[in-house]
Amino acid sequence: MKRVYIITATVTMISILTGFILQVWFIPHAKYDQLKVGFVCNSDASSAYTDNFVRIASSLKEEFGNKIHLIYRYNIPEDDVLTALKSLKKKGCRLIFTTSYDYQNAAKNFARDNQDIQICAATADNANTSPVLKNYHSFMGTVYEARYLTGVAAGLKLAQMIHENKVREDTARVGYVGSQETAEVISGYTAFFLGVRSIVPTATMRVRYTGEWLNYETEADMTQKLLDEGCVIIAQHTDTTAPAAVCEKKAAAGGNIYYVGYNSNMMDVAPTSTLISCSINWKPYIRGAIRAVLQNRSIEKTQRSHTKGQDCWAGLDQNWVMINNINNVIAVKGTEEELKKIAQKIKAGNLMIFKGDYIGVDPENSSMIYDLRTGYAENRDASAPSFHYILSDVITVENN
Secondary structure: OHHHHHHHHHHHHHHHHHHHHHHHHOHHHHOOOOEEEEEEOOOOOOOHHHHHHHHHHHHOHHHHHHHEEEEEEOOOOHHHHHHHHHHHHHOOOOEEEEOOHHHHHHHHHHHHHOOOOEEEEEOOOOOOOOOOOOOEEEEEEOOHHHHHHHHHHHHHHHHHHHHOOOOOHHHOEEEEEEOOOOHHHHHHHHHHHHHHHOOOOOOEEEEEEOOOOOOHHHHHHHHHHHHHOOOOEEEEEOOOOHHHHHHHHHHHOOOOOEEEEEOOOOOOOOOOOEEEEEEEOOHHHHHHHHHHHHOOOOOHHHOOOEEEOOEEEEOHHHOOEEEEEEOOOOOOOOHHHHHHHHHHHHHHOOOOOEOOOOEEEEOOEEEEEEEHHHOEOOOOOOOOOOOOOEEOOOEEEEOO
16 A cells, blocks of 8 residues: 555656646747737827837738737826736736836836736836836837938928028028927937038027827927928927928918928828938837747847847837938938938947037026037937937927
């Protein structure tokens, strides 16, 4: 009987051990035969910003096929992010992308409490702050590089307008519709303006904030005010197509007005006024993150990017930012060739964009200034933009 007991116990232990090994090694891989990937968005595909994510994510279905299933939660306000994340967890998502800076605190708290789910927060700046979580990541393209290129294209057009006596050199002015007074917005419009100034040194810029990322009526109103103030080229860092629509209406009425787009080429909204547009290309990061989770690998180690801790970023060098289109019907001849030359300099590290004979002032503390003659290395240590100084005398900012 003792012998039978020993044999039975041994068989039982082997069965338990085998079951444990199967659970550890095989079940995690099996449950990712189809990875459910969630997206939490602050708008829907009718906005250019969210449409950029949706188009890119949908294109990955061609690459991954049935290995991934995409689930979206649209129009999620900041105070309801946790509900959306819990909903995606309930649907079985093991990889979730949040697309708004305003989501980052709730997203990190959710990641802390759900460490079996990978959370990737676009435009966030808190992945490497305590507590650092292995399942919480941040990422963004260095969009200031593309903003600068669109500024050069706008500067070439402005110079042509001056040459044709449509604009006076001493009053040449561009406008910018911005959402909020954050480093991300300030960095973007400063890069754009420095691109303009590289062609037209006398140009000035007016910026009007809407106070929110997404509000069609307010964006339209701010655009019209900029046009009324004499701006002849309008760019934006907001999420709707309103600035494009207002510029197109003005151009159609015979005005010498041009528009610079963001997130999509905007040609369907403003075919006769859109000069150029740029966007962040989210595809390389999203693709890499999906591959990493499918293969049970580190997300950061799958990326061709600059990486620091749980944070990833890249720019023109890795196609993380891009020019969407150049409207050759209205753009100055040779614009495309000029931008390619400048892009090569940026990729090679031979052009520091935030540099020149300017003094920048911190909008929250006027005693804090930055002398751009020494240059400012944007995105040196993180994916989130950090340049937050307003160039005195040449950029005027108004709130809604």
